[in-house]
Amino acid sequence: MTDTSTSQSVLVTGANRGLGFECARQLLADGHHVIVTARDAAKGKAALASLSAAGRGRVELQLLDMASLASIRAFGERWEKEGRALDVVVHNAGVMQQSPTRRVTGDGLEETLATNAIGPYLLTKVLWPSLLRAPAGRVLMVSSRLHLPGSRGESVRFDFDDPQLERDYHPERAYKNSKLACLWVTYELARRSAATSVTANAVCPGFVPVTAAESVRGFMWFMMKYLMPLAPFATSLKDAGGSLKWCAVDPSIAGARAKFFAEKRELESSPESRDADKAARFCELAAKLCGLDAWP
Numbered sequence: 001m002t003d004t005s006t007s008q009s010v011l012v013t014g015a016n017r018g019l020g021f022e023c024a025r026q027l028l029a030d031g032h033h034v035i036v037t038a039r040d041a042a043k044g045k046a047a048l049a050s051l052s053a054a055g056r057g058r059v060e061l062q063l064l065d066m067a068s069l070a071s072i073r074a075f076g077e078r079w080e081k082e083g084r085a086l087d088v089v090v091h092n093a094g095v096m097q098q099s100p101t102r103r104v105t106g107d108g109l110e111e112t113l114a115t116n117a118i119g120p121y122l123l124t125k126v127l128w129p130s131l132l133r134a135p136a137g138r139v140l141m142v143s144s145r146l147h148l149p150g151s152r153g154e155s156v157r158f159d160f161d162d163p164q165l166e167r168d169y170h171p172e173r174a175y176k177n178s179k180l181a182c183l184w185v186t187y188e189l190a191r192r193s194a195a196t197s198v199t200a201n202a203v204c205p206g207f208v209p210v211t212a213a214e215s216v217r218g219f220m221w222f223m224m225k226y227l228m229p230l231a232p233f234a235t236s237l238k239d240a241g242g243s244l245k246w247c248a249v250d251p252s253i254a255g256a257r258a259k260f261f262a263e264k265r266e267l268e269s270s271p272e273s274r275d276a277d278k279a280a281r282f283c284e285l286a287a288k289l290c291g292l293d294a295w296p
């Protein structure tokens, strides 16, 4: 339990279901003030209703589509008008496409990279003044061990000559590349903000079949929903939500910068994720795609 003096304001993206919802539920139970975001108003309101009964903390809903630059900018303007301080942003919203057909957002960006990496990059930028107003703002990117080379399935391969996979699209590669890009944003942000009060870190929540089941169909759905959760390598929804909460607010890691966590301890991310030139290059690309001057 958290007393009111240590209660944090935490914004969790994509919190209408899955890990975001569970993380929000646990934060509220501990008395934190949680701002949940959802792209769909009806789903957001339903989540808000069940979260409101979850604990002592205050919960509010904001509509935010992470695949739309205009939605993120509009949210940032609304938020900044209020001049609020924000202690933590948890970039949880994410997609893992199954279809072999490449999808683009209304901004013309490949959807997985847009939602999982470009959106969080822009959202961090618009929330930056608010994070600086907090005593020790935290940025938490939800990445994945799947960014590691050799992880199951189609391998990670980020080509700066084809960052949006126009030539060689594969949904699994798009996902892994986006989670590598998340780490680049985290590490570049941590480097550039070293002299500020804001810290940036990333987390892998573990393999959570029950939520991953939402992205698949047929027999795979059955496996994910009912069989995989029994596997020793699977993580429960409760543990994964707890691990996000720990990275977001636990005092034991206050001041940590540029770390990659999993199961509440530090894990080594791939050598490529630690390539400072690539991290800077990705942030330059993200800025360009968002129509910004270089940031951070």
Ligand SMILES: NC(=O)c1ccc[n+]([C@@H]2O[C@H](COP(=O)([O-])OP(=O)(O)OC[C@H]3O[C@@H](n4cnc5c(N)ncnc54)[C@H](OP(=O)(O)O)[C@@H]3O)[C@@H](O)[C@H]2O)c1
Residues within 6 Å of the ligand: 013, 014, 015, 016, 017, 018, 019, 020, 038, 039, 040, 043, 064, 065, 066, 067, 068, 091, 092, 093, 094, 095, 115, 142, 143, 144, 145, 204, 205, 206, 207, 208, 209, 211, 212, 214, 215
């Ligand atoms: N589950 C795992 O095994 C696993 C492992 C490693 C990493 N992760 C990462 O953990 C995070 C949460 O995963 P999860 O398993 O909880 O996924 P999930 O159950 O599929 O939930 C994803 C959430 O993100 C939201 N979302 C998707 N696209 C969005 C957009 N354009 N704008 C706003 N919200 C959007 C979804 O909203 P809608 O309801 O509107 O679709 C939903 O609330 C993701 O970043 C995922 O990549 C998951």
